[in-house]
Amino acid sequence: MTDTAPIIFNPLEPGYLENPYAQFSELRDHDPVHHSIVEHWILFDYDDVASLLRDPALSVDERNATNLDEERVAAFEEELGDGESIESTSILGIDPPDHTRLRRLLSKAFTSRTIEVLRPRVQELVDTALDRIEDGGDVIAELAFPLPFDVISEMLGMPATDKEQVRDWSGAIVKTIDPIITPEEVAAAVSASRAMDDHLAEVIAWKRHNPGDDLLTAMIAAEEDGDRMSAVELRDQVSLLFIAGHETTVNLIGGGVRALIDRPDQAARLTGPEADAAAIDELLRFVSPVQFSRRITLEDIDFQGNTIEKGSFVLAGLASANRDEKKWGPEADSLDLFRDGAGQHMALGGGIHYCLGAALAKLEGQTALGSFVRRFPNASVLDYEWNGRINLRGLDTLSISA
16 A cells, blocks of 8 residues: 555455554554445544444444445345344344343343452363463463353353354354455354354243343343343343354453463563453453444534545444554554553443443453463464454464463
8 A cells, every 4th residue: 555546444455364453554544534445434543433432323223324235235135034134133233222221131240340259260260271271272262262151151051062063153143243244154144143043042941941040040030110121132132242242352362362472571560460450451452352343324424524424334443443643652553561541442342332241351351361471471372373354353273382
């Protein structure tokens, strides 16, 4: 890319998955309010991203968008049978008042106080995982993936079985939130979504007849002013917890381990739980386990002299905002575990759709990363592979010598 050539957001460019930040930097410098080749608008500056996410007048419901990728929509419609729909009641994709209602029913299970009770169990699971890689191994397979899966399974009161099957389904489904998706990936996502829905419906039906002291039982029973979640709403929220919440934590832990191995001077600063807790926001900023979030305009809106019309699908570049030198200074691309103001990162979104599981993700991340570097201060990376996703970018494998 040069000053004379058009600046194009191109996640298919060679080297992008390894390092998207170079492209983000070019776009912040030359076209921070970018109209992409698939007709989406993308914001790359921190201030614009923060403003978009916090604007209560915007929507997340794609039915309000007029500039959706027609080929993408057609590909999904072709895979779906008569009467099937790709619409979900997940709180990530609905607006108030339904969003407000469902989030209120869910939020009591995700307070900081409720999550803190899980700390001893999370530490136990981390220690067991680190035992498995004492002589080296794959950090993703042994730590980053099973930890959040086991935690959410135990919270929900679901048996932690079929991990690999659920992982495969989850990996296929999350490709649907990438800005570019192939027909083969569409087919895989539709098939995986059907399988996941059937699996969760069976689990929920079993739980209705076998209640326990767990989150899923509480979700089934949750009621406020006579209102309860429907069967579909319940299934979609459980699916959200397993997929979006789980995948992002995998990326945080995997990316965080690699970043700390590569920077032993920073890893040495994680001297205990208090330091771990103080550093987790900077690790979230640096790793950016979710690269983009979306909003749909309900009226014309202006960013830096660009009018984005009503009904436009707009992507907020979370990862770009997290490396914006105008916000973070000339060392924006550096990891500084105790950076002043790191908590202002955009990694967990913002506004009414701020990550419901933020406290849980932070607890899992700080416990796993702090424990890892103290257990294996001389670890080195042997090999790694990216997962190939544009949005939930992370490592698929991370082989280390402990």
